Amino acid sequence: MSASSMRLASFAFMAAMGMCLARSIVAQQREPQRQEVRGLVKSLDAGTSTITITVGGGREAAAAENTYPLAKNVDVATVTGADRFGVYREAKLADLAPGALVSLTLSGDQKTVESIVAEGPTLRGLLKGVDLTKNTLTISPQVSREGNAEEKTYTLAAEAEIAVDDGRGRRYSLREGKATELVAGSLVTIRLSLDQQQIQSLVAEGPSVFGVVKSLDAAKKVLTLTVRPARGEDAAVEKTLAVSDAAVVLVDDGKGRRVSLKEGKLADVPSGSSVIVRLSVDQNSAMFIRAEGPSFTALLKGVDTTKNTVTYAIPRGRGDAPQEKTLAVAEDARINIEGNAAKLAALIPGENGPILQIRLSLDQKSVQSINSLRGR
DSSP, rough: OOHHHHHHHHHHHHHHHHHHHHHHHHHHSSOOOOOOEEEEEEEEETTTTEEEEEEOSSSSSSEEEEEEEEEEEEEEEEOOOTTTOOOEEEEEEOOOOOOOOOEEOTTTTTTEEEEEEEEEEEEEEEEEEEEEOOOEEEEEEEBBBTBBOOEEEEEEEEEEEEEEEOOSOOOOOOEEEEGGGTTTTTTTEEEEOOSSSSSEEEEEOEEEEEEEEEEETTTTTTEEEEOOOSSSTSOOEEEEEEEEEEEEEEEEESOTTOOOOOOOOOOOOOOOOOOEEEEEEEEESSSEEEEEEOOEEEEEEEEEEETTTTEEEEOOTTTTTEEEEEEEEEEEEEETTTTOOOOOGOOBBBBBBOEEEEEEOOTTEEEEEEESSSSO
């Protein structure tokens, strides 16, 4: 075949493909648009051939329950954690247990369910126990508004995908992991099977520790924190952590700007600073440290614009006099009165305030930001 004939044949083929594509688009435009509804399965009634799902529900609106009749030949499909390319697997209506996440495609008149795409729910919680002989994990879900959720034991599917977060907060912090790396006390996000008995995929990460630095040995990479328990009446405890050589350290200058957070070194974290520490999955080392100056609420007692200082009082227990302290205010400190930028001179003390939210520098020697909750 000559070159001109080949070009002509190629042009004809491309033209035919273009016409087919155009006809496909026109045909799609003529078809009635199908509405999709997403929600959680509440119940499935085989007798009446209906499905009831819970839709919505959040901070601003209550959840609603909708019931839809099922078409006689309704298609049911699912995607499991192992399906990396979005390949659907055929499923049965009997596989749809309450709590499964479904996407219902309705008929043109929006009265009947023509197809269902289902997947198991995603849960996040604390890993309480690992039994590799039985291949099971016991998980305590996060507390919901309805109250404490009971811990439950799930079987880890043979083909389950396991990912481990190294805790450093990097773009490539996730890596493929093994079941043998899972340790009680780590946080996990799991995707369950439709019957919610098996774990199809899992992401594990170390827990976070919040505290105040008591001491730090940068040479030995040892950090000791004073940690306040969740319950206020409990006494603070000390926790000593080994810091990984690969740990990420971030320091916050306390001014609340976009550029306030910078990467630093372990030696940049002074005693008395407040820190958030992310541990490794095995909880043996600190992988991420974010340090900032202490924040607290206080009453304004005095302002000296000549010395650029502020005097504040921190209320204590009943019968104890408030603890007063005077500190220098950084020249570039951010000062706000009821959300509006202001100068130090605009802060006027009264008999009972105003109330201030104060953020100190990392070394606690100067005030970096002041937010007045009640101006005068």
